[in-house]
Amino acid sequence: MYKSGFVTVIGRPNVGKSTLLNQVIGEKISIISDKPQTTRNKIQLVYTEENSQIVFLDTPGIQMPKNKLGEYMLKISKSTLEEVDVVTFMVDDSMEIGTMDNLIIEDLKKISTPMVLLINKTDRLTEEEVLQLIDKYDKMDMFEDIIPISALNNNNIERYIEVLKSKLPEGPQYFPEDMITDQPERFVISEIIREKALLSLEEEVPHGIYVSIDGVKERENKDIIDVFANIYCEKDSHKGIVIGKHGSKLKEIGQNARMDIEALLGSKVNLQLWVKVEKNWRERENKVKYFGYK
Template sequence: MYKSGFVTVIGRPNVGKSTLLNKIIGEKISIISNKPQTTRNKIQLVYTEEEFQIVFLDTPGIQMPRNKLGKYMLKISRETLEEVDIISFMVDESSEIGKLDSYIIEQLKSVKTPIILLINKTDKISKDETNQLILKYEKMNMFKEIIPISAIDGKNIQIYIDSIKKLLPEGPQYFPEHMITDKPERFIISEIIREKALESLQEEVPHGIYVSIEQIKERKEKDLIDVHANIYCEKESHKGIIIGKGGKMLKEIGKNARIDIENLLGSQINLQLWVKVEKNWREKEGKIKYFGYK
């Protein structure tokens, strides 16, 4: 009997969802940053074994929206709860349950889908502290399984996979076994560039960034791929920050992105970046849709 199903991984921003999924898949598909709003889209990541297939859904972190893009991201995260076979709710090692985690827990109380609770970052706390956290969440009587993990070093991830397998329904293989994501290379490349911008730029600037891939062209005679991309931002002042003095910041973003893109494509690349202004695009429904958030 072949088993398959869809599993969403939800939680507040920066709790480690994308780190976990990249670890499971073995490739860097979802971008990682210590800044909120890193994941904006619903990304499907496919894990296939001989007897089962898990389609993971990496969704935006659940938070209170500040603009129309934020409302879109919250809508995506909420809708996903109704579409999946299993929900994975991730928290971290904090001894106190914060406002946002409490808000998510309230949302989950009305959901009939089986929920696995993942307590991430347990490498930072003692075994006794971990056990106390498990007891605290057990008292809620909401979770099929409670699994302490460390996404960054892989602790107990196999236990998590085995727990999903037990709960999966009988079903078909949705994707070919070699496929690890439903997203095209263009999307992954644009996300890599955005990740490097998130890492390098000041607090407010990265949230207003969108990366558009304008061209991917292979030069067969030189074993080289040309990648041309536009980085959109919301203000002229942000454009200056992204470019930096003498183009220093843009060069840093490009240099860091090039390494990951070359690993992805398995080839040398010539990466060309341009910076353009699209004022307050996160508040414009038409622009949000045009940039692919729909």
């Protein structure tokens, strides 16, 4: 019997959703940073075994929207709750349940989809603290399973997978066994560049960063791929920050991104980056849609 199904992973920003899914899949597809709004799209990641296939939906962290982009991100996070076979709600090691988690819990109470709770970053807690957290969530009587994990250390992830497989319905293999994401190659490349920008830049700038790929071209008779990309920011003052003194910051972003892109494509890469300004694009619905957030 072949089992398959769809699983959404939701939670506040920075609880470790993308780290978890990259561990499960075994490759870095969802970008990771300690800044909110790192994940903007609904990304499908595919985990396939001999007799089962789990299609994970990595969604943006749920938080109150501050602009049109934030409204889009909140909408797609909530829209997945009743589209799937299992909902995974991820929290971190905070001993008190915060306001945003409570708001998510209120939304979860409205659905009948089976739910699994993951308590992440438990490597930072004592065994007694972990048990206290499990008990606190167990008293809500909402979750079929509560699993403490450390996504960063790949701890207890196998148990999570086994729990999911037990809940999947009988079904077809939705994607080829060698496919790990529904996202096109250009999207993954743009996300790698955006991740490196998030990691390199100051707090104010990254939220307004968008990366577009103008071209990916393999050179004839040479084992090298040319990648042409634009980094958009929202203010003229931000453009200088992204470029850095004598181009140092842009060079840092490019060097770090190139290594990951080479690993993705299995080839040497010549990465060309340009920085452009699209003023206040996150506030403008037409620009949010133009950049692919629909």
